Amino acid sequence: MFVQQDRAMKDDLSCVVNGRARSVAVPINRTLAEFLRDDLNLNGCRVACDGAVCGSCTVLLDGKPVASCSTFAFEAEGAKIETIESLSEGPTKLHPIQQAFLETNAFQCGFCTAGLVMSVKALLAAHPSPDDKTISEWLRSSVCRCTGYKTILEATRLAAARLRETA
Amino acid sequence: MAGGIDLIAAMKAGDTPDDVIYLRALPDWTGIVESGDSILIGAGVTHQELSDSAAIRAAHPGLAEAWSQVANNRIRLKGTLAGNLMAHNPAYDFHIAAIALGAEVQFLDAHLAPRRLPVEALGELPDGALATHIVLPKQPSLAFAVQLQWKPILSFALSFRREQEQVVARLAAGCAHASSAFSSVTLEHGYFASLGDATARDITERLCAALPPPRSDWRASAGYRSHLLKVLVHREIERVRATGPRHEG
Numbered sequence: 037m038f039v040q041q042d043r044a045m046k047d048d049l050s051c052v053v054n055g056r057a058r059s060v061a062v063p064i065n066r067t068l069a070e071f072l073r074d075d076l077n078l079n080g081c082r083v084a085c086d087g088a089v090c091g092s093c094t095v096l097l098d099g100k101p102v103a104s105c106s107t108f109a110f111e112a113e114g115a116k117i118e119t120i121e122s123l124s125e126g127p128t129k130l131h132p133i134q135q136a137f138l139e140t141n142a143f144q145c146g147f148c149t150a151g152l153v154m155s156v157k158a159l160l161a162a163h164p165s166p167d168d169k170t171i172s173e174w175l176r177s178s179v180c181r182c183t184g185y186k187t188i189l190e191a192t193r194l195a196a197a198r199l200r201e202t203a
Numbered sequence: 204m205a206g207g208i209d210l211i212a213a214m215k216a217g218d219t220p221d222d223v224i225y226l227r228a229l230p231d232w233t234g235i236v237e238s239g240d241s242i243l244i245g246a247g248v249t250h251q252e253l254s255d256s257a258a259i260r261a262a263h264p265g266l267a268e269a270w271s272q273v274a275n276n277r278i279r280l281k282g283t284l285a286g287n288l289m290a291h292n293p294a295y296d297f298h299i300a301a302i303a304l305g306a307e308v309q310f311l312d313a314h315l316a317p318r319r320l321p322v323e324a325l326g327e328l329p330d331g332a333l334a335t336h337i338v339l340p341k342q343p344s345l346a347f348a349v350q351l352q353w354k355p356i357l358s359f360a361l362s363f364r365r366e367q368e369q370v371v372a373r374l375a376a377g378c379a380h381a382s383s384a385f386s387s388v389t390l391e392h393g394y395f396a397s398l399g400d401a402t403a404r405d406i407t408e409r410l411c412a413a414l415p416p417p418r419s420d421w422r423a424s425a426g427y428r429s430h431l432l433k434v435l436v437h438r439e440i441e442r443v444r445a446t447g448p449r450h451e452g
Contacts, residue, residue: 064223065214086215088208088278103277106208110225155276177275 051112053078054122062109068102069093071109072119080120080150084179091178094151095119101158101177120150123157132202133157133195142191144182152178156192164200166192205232205247206282209290235259237341243309244337246285250274250297253284263339265347266300273351285334288325294378296358298322300349301337302375302385303360309336323375323385345370345395346443350435354378356423357432361410361439363395370395374410374436379417379428386413398444407437 046061053076062071072078072095081104084092088106095104096118097111123131130138133153143149152175159166159174166174171192175185204210205226214220226232232247235256242258253259254270273279273296287297288308301322309319313331319338320327345363358377363370369389376384388409394402417428 067211087212089275091275091277094277100280101277102281103208106211106277107281108207108211111207111227158276173272174276177277 047110049109049113051115051117053117054119064108064110066109067105068095068097068107068109068112068117069104071112072104072117078119078121082147082150084147089179090148090151091155092148092151094154094178096154096158099158099161101155118154118157120153123153131157132198133160133191136191136195136198137188140187140191140194142183142187143180148178148180152180152188156195159192160196160199164196164203166196168193204286206249206286208278208282209286209292240341242339242341244284244339246334246336247283248285248337249281249283250279250287251276254279259339262341262343263304263347265344265349266304269300269349269351284337288322288337289334291325291382293380293383294355294358296349296351296377298325298383299358299360299375299377301339302383303347303349303362303373304344305340305362305364305366305373307338308334309338310334323383326382340364348439348442350439353431353435357417357428357435359432359436361436363443372406372410374414376414376417376432379432380415381418384414386410388413398440400444403437403440403444406440407433411436 045064047064048059049062049071050059052058058076060075062075069081069083072081081095082092083105084090086105088103093104094101097107098115123134133156137143137149137153155174155178159171163170168189171189175188175192180188204223210223227247231245233245233252235242235244235248235252235258237258242262244253250270250273254267256267260267274282284297287295288301306322307319308322308325309317310328310332312318312329317335342365345365347362349360351358355378357379360375362373364373371387371389373387374385388406390406411429411433417425417432419425
C-alpha cells in the first residue's frame with residue numbers, strides 16, 4: 037500500500053492477537069490492517085475507505101475500536117488485538133452479537149459487518165444497557181450502504197439483551 | 204506523530220518521511236491539568252479525553268458536549284487535539300473552538316525554549332516547533348457554540364467572553380476559508396446584558412464584516428458562504444438571546 041514499502045526498516049512487534057501471543061518482524065510503515073490481513077491472514081478486517089472514515093476495518097486495540105487502516109502496526113506493541121475471527125466458538129457457535137446480526141438481517145453485502153460487530157462489541161462492553169440514542173450515536177461512526185441502519189440498531193438491542201442475560 | 208492519522212494519510216498519498224518519532228512515549232504528553240487561571244491540555248490528549256475531562260466539563264461544558272460528537276468514535280479515541288491543530292487544515296474542527304475560547308498553543312522552539320502563541324496566530328509558528336500543550340482559559344464563557352453541521356461548506360465557533368470587565372464576541376470560521384479566519388468585537392458596556400433583536404443583528408454584522416472573504420469552490424460560492432455564515436451566526440446569537448446569557452458551568 038505504501039510507496040517504497042520494501043525499503044522500510046523492520047521492527048519486532050509483540051502483541052496478543054485474538055488471545056494468541058505473536059512476535060513478528062514488520063516494516064515500520066505497515067498499517068495494522070496490512071499486518072492483520074497480509075501477515076496473519078486475518079481477512080475479516082476489511083479495508084474500504086482507507087481513511088479512518090467508514091469503519092469497515094474496525095478492530096479492537098485493548099478493547100477500544102480503532103481504524104486499522106489508519107493505525108501503524110507498531111502502535112500495537114504490547115497490546116491486545118481482537119478481530120472478528122476471535123468471536124465465534126468454532127465454526128457453528130456464533131457470538132451473541134453475530135447471532136443477533138444474523139437473526140435481524142442486519143447485513144446485506146456484508147462488507148461493513150465485521151467492523152460493525154467489533155464496534156458494537158466495544159459499545160456493549162462500555163454500556164451493557166445502551167439506550168437508542170447511545171446506540172445511534174455510536175453507530176453513526178460506521179457506514180453501511182445496504183441496510184439503512186434500522187436492523188443494525190435492532191441487532192444491537194437484541195445482542196445487548198442477550199449479553200445481559202448471560203452476564 | 205501521536206495519533207498518526209494524518210501521517211498515514213500523507214504516506215498513502217506518496218509522502219516518504221525520513222524519520223517518524225512516536226511521541227506517545229513521551230512523559231507528560233497526555234493529561235489535562237488545571238494551573239492557575241488556565242487548563243493545560245497535553246499535546247497527546249485525544250478528542251475523547253477532552254470530552255470526558257471533568258475539568259473541561261466544569262469550565263467549558265459546551266466544548267465537552269460538542270467534542271463528544273466530532274468525527275467518528277475511532278478518530279475521537281485516537282486523534283489528538285494538537286495533531287488536529289498542527290495539521291493547519293481548515294476543514295478540521297478543534298482550531299475554531301480553540302480560537303473562540305481564546306486558547307493558546309504552548310510549544311518548544313528549535314532551541315527547546317518554551318513559547319506560546321494564540322491559536323489564531325498558529326501560522327506564525329516557527330519551523331521546527333513542537334507543540335507541547337494547548338492552554339485554555341479556565342474562566343467559563345458567557346456563551347459558546349460550535350457549528351459543524353454545514354461542513355464542508357462552512358464551520359464556525361462563536362463565544363461571548365468576559366475579558367477585563369468587557370464582553371468580547373469571538374468568531375472563528377473554519378472550512379469556508381482557505382485557512383482559519385478570526386474576528387472579535389468588544390461590546391459596549393451593557394450591550395450583551397440587554398441583547399435584543401437589533402443588537403443581535405448588529406453583532407452578527409460586525410463579526411462577519413471583520414472576516415476575510417470566504418473562498419469559492421465547486422461546493423459553494425464566496426457569496427453563498429458569506430450569506431450563510433451571517434444567517435447561522437445570527438441564529439446562534441438569537442439562541443443565546445432566547446435562553447439568556449449564561450456563565451457556562
